[in-house]
Every structure is written in structure tokens, then in C-alpha cells.
Amino acid sequence: MFTTRGVRTAAVAAMVIGSIAILAGCGTSSGSSEGAEEQTELGDYEGQVSILAWPGYVEDGSNDPAVDWVSAFEDKTGCQVTSKSYGTSDEAVSLMKTGDYDVVAASGDATLRLIAAGDVAPVNTDLIPNYEGVFDFLKDKEWNSVDGQSYGVPHGYGANLLLFNTDEVSPAPTSWDIVFDGASEYSGKITAYDSPIYIADAAVYLMAHQPDLGIENPYALDETQFAAAVDLLKAQRPHVGEYWSDYLKEIQAFETGDSVAGTTWQVIENVLEGEGAATDVVLPEEGATGWSDTWMIASQAENPNCAYAWLDWIASPEANAQATAYFGEAPSSQEACDYRDDCEAYHAGDADYASQIWYWTTPIADCVDGRTDVECVDYAQWTEAWAEIKG
């Protein structure tokens, strides 16, 4: 039929034209934007700032009326804060690509990727008065600076601890053995952090138990070392009840007894304790992975002055104390301990203790432990291996 054919032709033509137009629009590579310059002076506040952070880092009292270090900032600077929380570092890296955020609180496994992608700008620490009080052992590390150029302000730090059910697991474990070689005893009730970076936890265990592998840094693994870590995790896999990345999911699993041992954060134990669950945490003798988070500014930030104001605010002893205490981690400065009574529990300022924690760092082909004779396994391969481990 004449009309039907006409319509069909028109439809096909419209589809083809539409596709071509849209394909042409996005057919070219955008290319990575070359790193933005660091700011040399501050201007007027823009009136708002948008922040991407871990849950519990930007609290304005809406979750818990007693917890609020945002309103005072808004009153002081006039910068209205909008914030979004994310669940994993990988999610943060994805979200920063949208360009919707001025500030991000990134852990060490995300920072280098953000810097390399040109998503964050160098930070001029001279414009941040409170930067001076920050512990020296947190400054200019491989996860928050490149070639001596600072890319942000340290927030706080903590370890990925071993959480266990005190009714089911006795005596209290002192080693990661319970979730690796000894996992069969609690088969099906072991839990592990659901992220490629968890491979480093296996590497930390191997450092102590298979010294002949020669692992110096869990984030600098050559092929052999990496394969050993992956094998360890594949052996662990049948005993894992579930992997967690949503911390509420882990809390529920430990409350109901579906999980009895696995990695955790102090904040999770705090919640469990508050709800009367029979759980406890320990920093095992092998040491642990951990995180030292960095507040960074987006290279395309629309509100850079409010962003600098936020960085200064969150580094101030009082705000830093509130934020790190709420999350359950050590603060970034000694002065912050004046506003907290639990600093000792987190070994705040204890550089020796801090040095036992292997802070999350993005694994890259140039080994971060300084070896030059081998090539290390990069994060893309960690991601692939992680999917394979889970099977």
C-alpha cells in the first residue's frame, strides 16, 4: 500500500538520520583534560558547594540531629552545601566524571585515578590555614600528591579490621587466618569486602605467611605475587557467605548470624555494639589494609572558593573531630583530639601504628614499592581478577 510504504520509508529514514546525527555528535574522543592549574588566590564565595563523600562525612543533622558540622559552615561562609554519598571508591570515580561535584572525599585507591583522569585539580595548601595542623605523616603521600604537588587535604585514617561474632568464634582471633587458611571452620559464614582492592588484604596475609613470595607492598604485586593472592581468594570463595559493600548489609548479616567473621570498619562495630550484638573487632597481628582519605577539588569545579572554604573547614580541629568521630576513624590533626575523648582507641597521631596500616593505593604498572625490574599488575587487572574470584 502506498501510504503504509511511505510511512515505513519515512520511519526508517528518520531512524537513520537520527542515528547518524547522534553518532556524529559523540563519535570523537573527548580526550583527557590536561590537569587544571592550582589556584593562587581566593575570590568571593559563590553561595553553594556540592560535595561527594563517603556516608557519614557530610552530616547536616538530617540523619541524626545530634550530628551536624555542616550548618555552622553554611552560617559562617554562606555556602549552601549539597552532598551525595557513595558506597565504593569505584563508584566515586564514576560519579566524579559527571562533573556535578566541586569537592570529593576520596580514598587512596581512587585518588590517583582521579588525578590521572584530570578530574581533580592541584590544591594550593597555602590557601588552607588549617592544613598546617595536619599530621606530617599524612601529608605528601603517594595517594595525595604527585611529584611533590599536593592534590588535597587529609581527612582521617583507619584500618580495615577483623569483625567476629563473640558467641560463635572463640577464642578471639588474633590473625587473618580465620578468614583465609582456617576459613573452613566457619564455612559459609565468612564475609569479605566486595571490591577489587580486597585482593590487597590477601597480599597482607601472604606477606606474613609466605615470606618467600617477597611481597613488600600489597599494592605492588608482580605476576607471581598477584597469582598467589588471587589463588588464596579463590580458595576462600567457597567459604564466603556473602560479599559486602553496603555497610548496612554487613550489619544485618552479623545481627542475624548469617556472617560470623570478616573485614569491617570501626563504624560498623560501633553500630553493632549500639544495638547490643555480640561482636568485637581486632587488628590482626599481620597488620591490615586501611584508608587515608583526601578531600579533593574537582578540576571543573563551579564553586572553587566555597570548595577551598570547605577544605579548610573540614580540616579545622572541631569539624574534623566531629566528622572522624562519627565515622569511627582517627582524625587528621592533634588539635582535633581536644574535641574527642576516644583518640587513643584509634591511635591518633601514633605514627608507628599508622605505619602498620597499608593505606589503599591505586595499583599501577610502575610498582609503587619502587621496584623497577618488574612490572606490577594494574588496577584494571585487579578488577578483572576480582570478577573471576567471585566466579
Add this chain to the structure above:
Amino acid sequence: MSTPPLTDTRSIRVPPPPATPARRASAFLSTHPRTRLALLLTAPLFWLVVVYIVALVLLLITAFWRVDSFTGEIVTDWTLDNIITVVTGALYQTVTLRTLGVAIAVTIIDVALALPIAFYMAKVASPRMQRFLVIAVLMPLWASYLVKAYAWRSVLSQEGILEWMLAPLGLHTPGYGLTATIITLSYLWLPYVILPIYAGLERVPDSLLEASADLGGKTWRTVGSVVLPLAFPAIIAGTIFSFSLSLGDYITVNIVGGANQMLGNLVYTNVGAANNLPLAAAIALIPIVIIFGYLALVRRTGALNNL
């Protein structure tokens, strides 16, 4: 007695309607059928083609691009690497088989549950009961997917109601895992299977059932020779829903699946975690290919007319 004067209608001249723009447009459209058609279809076609199909095709095209492993930027070089990885990788084969297995199990369970319910609703129940049952089947659809999935997480947990009920019988909850995933998905998709089968069975004339009885057909003979052949396209229509919905699901397996992952999880982690959109698009092609294969297979049964 005088008759009222009849109005001579012929003598009244109806003034021509004023030539408003609307009237002019209407006159134009009535004489130009193709313009009329174009105006009618432009908006829906735009939606269907640009918003619906092109967007999907564009997403799938990224399967032929790659990602810079460190910065995470998409590099628009044409490459088949992702497709090759997905087709040859042992991981993807295992997960594809697992996902297919779950989808098939869910479909079988749902059809087995839906057939008797739908038959009762269509052929046995009183009209009042029928209405009540339709509402009862639809009811779970009014609650959020997440609420239902998390409800099953509580039911299946070590301290859940299932353990409480089964423990006296010496049985235990399956815990989190593939069994839990199959149970939860079967629960979630059951209404989508019952409704098409119910609609199909309603169309089977009662007279055929009576004719079968008159000819001496027993219940099972009638079901086997009359009802099932006539309801077959409707059953297939129902399976398309449960099968395709299970193939694409990742939330349920994330909530109750323990350490297991399905194709949807691989897509999700590659988009959200690994930020590897090209690989995710390549993985997403697997369920699309499977479901197109299934549709091609069932096209001749007439099932698609029932959707």
C-alpha cells in the same frame, strides 16, 4: 383551526462558518491525508526512534570501544576485544550458564504455580471470586520490588521465619544463595505469568470443554487435548516475562544470592565499579541475544500475539 406556519428550511441561508485559523487548518488536513498522518505520528515516532531505540543502540555501540585502564576515559577506537573477551572468557560462560539456569528454573516454577491458579480463576471460580483473585494476584505488584526482595532476605536468614517454621521438621532455611535467588525471583515474577495465562484461558470457550465431556473425555484428557493446546501460546507469553526478567535481574541476587553473581551483576559492577562501560555493554548483549533467540523460537506458536 389553523396550522402553524411551517418554516421553510430551504429559505434560511446558513452563513458560512467564519474562517478561523483552526478551521482553515482542519480544512487543509482533511484534504491532505499524508500531512495528517505525519503530524499524528511525529511525536510517538520521535519517542520510539530517538529516545527508545537510538539510545539503546548507542549504548550497545560502546561495546566496540574500549576504556583507558587507568584514567577510566572511554577511547572511541573500534575494537572487537570486548566481544571476544565475553564470548571466550570462562567467567562469562560460567555466569551465563548460571543465569540461564536460574531463569529456566524460575520459569518452570512459575508456570507450574500459575497454571492451576489461572485455570481456577478463568474456568471454575464465581465472577465474584474471580475479581477477588485478580486483585489478590495484582496486589504484590503494588509494593516496591526492593521491599519484597528485602522481605525475602529476612525470611530466608538464619533467624528468619522460614528457619523457625522448618526447624521442628528437621529442615533448615536454604540461607543466601542460588536457591534463595530462585525462590525470590519466582515470587517476584509470578503475577506476570499468571495474568497472561489467565487471559488466554478465559478465551477458551466453555462449550469446547463441554463438548469434550460429551464425547467421553475425562478431566485429564480434556486438559491435555483441549485446554493445554489452546492455552499454549498464553503459557509461552507468560514464560517470556519470567524468563527475560530473570535474565536481566541483578538486585535480587545481590540481596539474597550470597556470594553468587549473575549477568546483571557483571554489567552493574562494570558500569558502577570498574567504570568499564564498553565491557558492560558487551556483557549486556548476552541476555539480548538469548532473549531474541527465544523469541525467534516461540514466534511460530503465536505467543507473541498474546503479549
